[in-house]
Amino acid sequence: MHIVVVTKATPDTGAKITVENGVPTWKEAMVINPWDEYSVTEAVVLKEEHKAKVTIMAVGPAEHDDALKQGLAIGCDEAIRVWDEALVGHDSLQYARALAAAIKKLGDVTLVIFGKEFADSGSNQHIYQTARLLGFQVLGSVSKLISLDFGAGTIKVERSVEQGKQTVSSKLPAVLGVLKDITEPRYPSFIGIRKAAKAQIPVWGLSDLGIEAGTPKATILSYSEPPKREGEVEFIEGESPREIAEKLAEKLLEEKVL
Amino acid sequence: MKIFVWTEHFDNKLAQASKEAIGAAKSLGDQVTALVFGQNVDAIVQEAFHFGADAVIKADDATLADFRAEPYIALVAQIARDHQPDAILAGATTRGREVLGGVSADLDAALLDDVLSLSIEDGKLTATRAMYAGKVLTKEQLSGEGVQLATLRSRAFKALDADTSRSGEVISVEPVLSEDEIATKSEGFEGTVGEISLTEAAIIVSGGRGVGGPEGFEPIRELAKVLGGAVGASRATVDAGWIPYEHQVGQTGKVVSPDLYIAAGISGAIQHQAGMRNSKVIVAINKDAEAPIFKLARYGVVGDLFEIVPALTEVFKEKLGK
Amino acid sequence: MDFALTEEHKMIRQMVRDFAMKEVYPTIKEWDRRQEMNPEILPRMAELGILGINIPVRYGGQGMDYISLALACEELERVDTTLRVIMSVHMGLNSMALFQWGTEEQKQRFLVPQARGEKYAAFCLTEPNAGSDVAALQATARREGDVYILNGEKMWISLATKAHHFLVIAKTDPHADPPHHGMTAFIVTSDMRGVKTGDIHGKLGVRAGSTGWVVMENVEVPLENRLGEEGEGFYIAMSALDNGRYTVAAGATGLIRACLEDSIKYCHERSTFGKPIAKHQLVQQKIAYMQQWYDAAFLLVMRAGWMKNAGLRNTRETSMAKWYATDMSVQAALEAVQIHGAYGFSDEYDVERYLRNSKGAVIYEGTSEIHQLMQAGYALGLREDRPLRCELPAYDPEYWQAEASEIAVGD
Numbered sequence: 002m003h004i005v006v007v008t009k010a011t012p013d014t015g016a017k018i019t020v021e022n023g024v025p026t027w028k029e030a031m032v033i034n035p036w037d038e039y040s041v042t043e044a045v046v047l048k049e050e051h052k053a054k055v056t057i058m059a060v061g062p063a064e065h066d067d068a069l070k071q072g073l074a075i076g077c078d079e080a081i082r083v084w085d086e087a088l089v090g091h092d093s094l095q096y097a098r099a100l101a102a103a104i105k106k107l108g109d110v111t112l113v114i115f116g117k118e119f120a121d122s123g124s125n126q127h128i129y130q131t132a133r134l135l136g137f138q139v140l141g142s143v144s145k146l147i148s149l150d151f152g153a154g155t156i157k158v159e160r161s162v163e164q165g166k167q168t169v170s171s172k173l174p175a176v177l178g179v180l181k182d183i184t185e186p187r188y189p190s191f192i193g194i195r196k197a198a199k200a201q202i203p204v205w206g207l208s209d210l211g212i213e214a215g216t217p218k219a220t221i222l223s224y225s226e227p228p229k230r231e232g233e234v235e236f237i238e239g240e241s242p243r244e245i246a247e248k249l250a251e252k253l254l255e256e257k258v259l
Numbered sequence: 260m261k262i263f264v265w266t267e268h269f270d271n272k273l274a275q276a277s278k279e280a281i282g283a284a285k286s287l288g289d290q291v292t293a294l295v296f297g298q299n300v301d302a303i304v305q306e307a308f309h310f311g312a313d314a315v316i317k318a319d320d321a322t323l324a325d326f327r328a329e330p331y332i333a334l335v336a337q338i339a340r341d342h343q344p345d346a347i348l349a350g351a352t353t354r355g356r357e358v359l360g361g362v363s364a365d366l367d368a369a370l371l372d373d374v375l376s377l378s379i380e381d382g383k384l385t386a387t388r389a390m391y392a393g394k395v396l397t398k399e400q401l402s403g404e405g406v407q408l409a410t411l412r413s414r415a416f417k418a419l420d421a422d423t424s425r426s427g428e429v430i431s432v433e434p435v436l437s438e439d440e441i442a443t444k445s446e447g448f449e450g451t452v453g454e455i456s457l458t459e460a461a462i463i464v465s466g467g468r469g470v471g472g473p474e475g476f477e478p479i480r481e482l483a484k485v486l487g488g489a490v491g492a493s494r495a496t497v498d499a500g501w502i503p504y505e506h507q508v509g510q511t512g513k514v515v516s517p518d519l520y521i522a523a524g525i526s527g528a529i530q531h532q533a534g535m536r537n538s539k540v541i542v543a544i545n546k547d548a549e550a551p552i553f554k555l556a557r558y559g560v561v562g563d564l565f566e567i568v569p570a571l572t573e574v575f576k577e578k579l580g581k
Numbered sequence: 582m583d584f585a586l587t588e589e590h591k592m593i594r595q596m597v598r599d600f601a602m603k604e605v606y607p608t609i610k611e612w613d614r615r616q617e618m619n620p621e622i623l624p625r626m627a628e629l630g631i632l633g634i635n636i637p638v639r640y641g642g643q644g645m646d647y648i649s650l651a652l653a654c655e656e657l658e659r660v661d662t663t664l665r666v667i668m669s670v671h672m673g674l675n676s677m678a679l680f681q682w683g684t685e686e687q688k689q690r691f692l693v694p695q696a697r698g699e700k701y702a703a704f705c706l707t708e709p710n711a712g713s714d715v716a717a718l719q720a721t722a723r724r725e726g727d728v729y730i731l732n733g734e735k736m737w738i739s740l741a742t743k744a745h746h747f748l749v750i751a752k753t754d755p756h757a758d759p760p761h762h763g764m765t766a767f768i769v770t771s772d773m774r775g776v777k778t779g780d781i782h783g784k785l786g787v788r789a790g791s792t793g794w795v796v797m798e799n800v801e802v803p804l805e806n807r808l809g810e811e812g813e814g815f816y817i818a819m820s821a822l823d824n825g826r827y828t829v830a831a832g833a834t835g836l837i838r839a840c841l842e843d844s845i846k847y848c849h850e851r852s853t854f855g856k857p858i859a860k861h862q863l864v865q866q867k868i869a870y871m872q873q874w875y876d877a878a879f880l881l882v883m884r885a886g887w888m889k890n891a892g893l894r895n896t897r898e899t900s901m902a903k904w905y906a907t908d909m910s911v912q913a914a915l916e917a918v919q920i921h922g923a924y925g926f927s928d929e930y931d932v933e934r935y936l937r938n939s940k941g942a943v944i945y946e947g948t949s950e951i952h953q954l955m956q957a958g959y960a961l962g963l964r965e966d967r968p969l970r971c972e973l974p975a976y977d978p979e980y981w982q983a984e985a986s987e988i989a990v991g992d
Contacts, residue, residue: 014510014530018394025395035511074592092369120510123389124372129328129360138442139328139361142353157446161505162326162353163458164269165450169327172442181504181511188596191630191643195982198589218369218402222385225396230536234543234559245560246570249542250578252558258519258540259462259486259579468607499607547929549851 002053002151003109006044006077007100008037009059010068011120020224033068036116038186040179044114045076045187051151054078056107060100066202073197074189080200085207087214095215097130102210104135111151111174113137125178132176140175144182260379262288265335265349265358266295266307273306275459276350278418280411284348285311285419287379292316294338296331298324304429309421314428322434325445326354332361333435339366339406346384351410359408369401370408375415384409392510392533413458414516455489462488462519465508466496469524469545469564473501478568479523485575493525509534523564527552593645594652600629601660609661612789613934616782623743627698632671636680639985640688641696646976647889651831651882658832659839662938663790665832670739673825674704675748681973682809682817691746691768703744705735705795706818713951716760720751722767729767731800741778741793745771750814764814768806775800786937816969823896826903826946827885833906833942834878840917840935841871847921867916874909881905892975896966897959904952907942914939
């Protein structure tokens with residue numbers, strides 16, 4: 002029973018991000034991708050319930066080590082970082098190929114868990130791509146894990162979609178993309194912190210994985226800051242809440258947004 | 260350009276996101292084919308035509324009755340191999356992103372996920388996307404080899420007006436996987452009754468820490484109901500357990516872009532702004548005139564939400580005749 | 582010389598920060614208004630190991646060093662003073678005193694459950710008529726065979742109504758000369774017959790915490806609950822204060838940082854006379870001072886922590902850190918309210934709570950005036966610290982982190 006949970010470091014959600022000299026820039030620290038606080042915790046919860054082993058993985062340069070260490074501190078057993086200079090400027094498919102190769106190299110993985118999406122790229126395609134490249138079942142938008150039986154090789158989850166909740170069962174191996182509802186994120190434990198602080202994280206390159214980097218088929222041409230919202234706020238004042246409400250309602254009717 | 264649109268439907272109606280995707284495809288390509296999967300989907304096929312599809316590829320089968328990623332991904336990939344479209348689009352809904360994400364790997368075709376705008380430059384799909392929850396915008400481009408994929412953010416593209424006189428060719432295809440070959444089973448569906456999903460809502464009324472507790476969302480809900488809108492919430496209120504997570508707007512909640520966003524008792528932390536700054540008109544109601552939310556707002560009221568929001572509800576009840 | 586925190590320290594700081602911000606901050610104003618302690622806080626701090634952070638693993642703790650304790654206190658008080666107060670009494674004044682002075686049997690019985698967070702601990706020195714003048718305390722302990730009979734009233738006791746274990750200082754010899762030679766320390770448990778507790782309301786600050794009184798009426802305390810020797814109570818109390826004050830100083834550093842961070846944020850948001858107030862020089866001066874106070878307080882705390890880790894006596898250095906950090910936290914809170922203007926005067930913002938919370942710490946665990954006398958005494962050569970029978974053990978990561986079973990017999 003071996004679970005892989007995938008993470009990366011992203012700027013703190015409170016970061017003020019600007020575009021300087023054509024690249025996104027911020028001063029705040031990098032933190033574990035906020036959605037992964039949930040996936041990592043869920044992996045650790047499952048580890049405890051099923052006596053499984055959890056490996057946390059990231060694909061990227063050394064700046065992702067802190068996110069991996071955070072995972073170790075929360076309770077993951079091992080961390081592996083996949084990186085190779087040939088992957089600089091990679092697109093999502095290249096990322097997924099490298100990740101899938103690393104998961105295959107572990108050999109005995111039957112469950113892979115991702116957070117909902119990457120907070121930096123705003124994308125979740127890597128989840129589905131990795132699953133298909135591995136030949137695993139993919140269950141996205143999982144809001145609840147109803148049952149998991151490694152012995153029987155089955156899993157049942159609740160998926161949260163736009164119109165409601167769907168219950169789906171599947172055979173293992175499977176890839177899950179989990180939402181915030183899945184669990185309450187855990188903080189690192191002190192014992193975990195000690196372990197993480199000492200950890201030397203192995204880096205697997207493409208030659209270790211026996212794959213080629215390939216070339217990106219999607220490229221970012223430019224970055225820009227979103228246009229500033231135009232105009233100043235117009236404060237609505239009045240003698241009574243009723244008067245304020247009437248004035249505001251008139252304005253909104255004029256805006257034709259109702 | 261030959262563009263396919265994977266569509267989805269619910270309650271026997273074509274999803275709004277799919278209508279928008281067909282609309283976007285029409286503005287880009289000369290030949291738009293909608294893919295309609297499910298069981299007994301003839302009404303959906305007609306709707307796809309009404310909203311602009313020139314042709315429909317239909318797969319009507321029990322194995323496709325409920326959405327499951329595995330048979331849907333396999334089928335879209337197979338159709339792409341057989342029919343060689345230049346591009347496949349879908350709404351960036353939960354299902355749309357899963358399907359095209361999977362297809363992307365199956366076909367080794369790149370995908371622009373959750374795009375805000377879309378164009379074709381030298382035959383290459385080119386998009387605006389939001390990174391860091393909208394704090395940065397990117398211009399991204401696919402290499403143009405093989406089929407090109409994109410999922411389209413809800414409300415970022417316009418659907419065409421329905422034209423019930425429209426019709427076209429329907430091609431029926433068989434599913435790729437038989438029931439025995441599918442490892443997943445859909446075991447039930449519990450719909451959210453009467454609630455409008457945040458990402459599709461044209462009007463959102465949101466409450467923040469200023470609502471003070473779970474019961475403080477009552478006036479927010481009433482106003483949302485009168486306006487026909489959805490209820491949103493700040494992270495603080497969700498974390499405090501006052502309202503379920505599916506209402507959370509912001510960086511770790513939903514990113515929304517309604518026509519009208521009313522923020523009541525929300526100070527406007529940067530994470531919240533990231534989720535709602537693309538709303539057309541923002542109204543902020545807050546006791547604190549210095550709250551950052553007023554910097555985004557078109558209209559502001561400095562006052563107690565428990566006085567202003569119920570007064571608004573009353574006024575709109577009268578004006579909208581409800 | 583090395584000013585760098587270790588990776589471990591940084592991760593601990595982040596962990597405590599996340600806990601305080603996510604679980605306490607969202608509702609702290611509400612609890613402060615209600616003058617009640619959020620009942621989820623103590624169990625959560627126990628569960629996360631914070632209540633045993635710097636106690637060796639073999640005694641149920643987490644085996645981290647004294648610097649980690651300070652960093653945790655700073656992060657806790659960054660959100661609310663009442664969180665740090667828990668650490669001051671449970672850890673600084675009680676658990677660390679047991680660790681320093683307790684017999685192995687007492688450590689097993691009392692320290693282990695405290696470090697695990699199964700039992701909460703408080704410290705009972707102050708009385709209605711004995712604060713700074715410790716020798717004036719009136720609680721008595723009369724020996725009768727194998728028990729002591731305790732009588733007296735203790736006041737301004739943090740966690741009075743929450744704690745299971747109290748470290749009580751009482752007079753075994755009311756006529757001793759000098760009087761402090763007649764004091765003895767006892768471990769009193771809340772379930773002993775004759776122990777009554779209650780909360781005090783109407784405090785200026787720390788309203789989301791529990792502060793109260795403990796009354797003992799003919800409480801029978803077994804001999805094995807006496808901490809240290811008879812007559813050693815004053816020294817035990819003073820050494821406990823060396824640890825309590827350390828947590829107060831570290832916490833006050835967090836309070837200064839709270840004032841600074843909130844003021845910086847507000848300075849960028851608020852505009853007057855056509856520009857953000859951050860551009861006004863008189864506002865800048867306040868910010869510069871707050872930063873100076875923070876840096877200096879933090880360094881003083883780190884020095885005291887470094888000395889504790891090294892097993893060096895640090896009464897003077899801890900007193901200096903406590904005096905400076907708490908005095909400056911009051912100043913920082915005053916300036917933060919000033920920067921926030923009329924908004925700072927209302928509870929829409931947090932700074933008014935910071936101001937109310939800051940004031941207690943220049944009174945308890947040695948008023949600022951007591952610390953001034955101490956510092957003058959050291960400087961003038963009128964005061965010196967003599968070695969104690971039991972010193973606070975230096976930090977030894979190997980011993981601290983080993984499970985009890987891993988330690989060789991006779992170790």
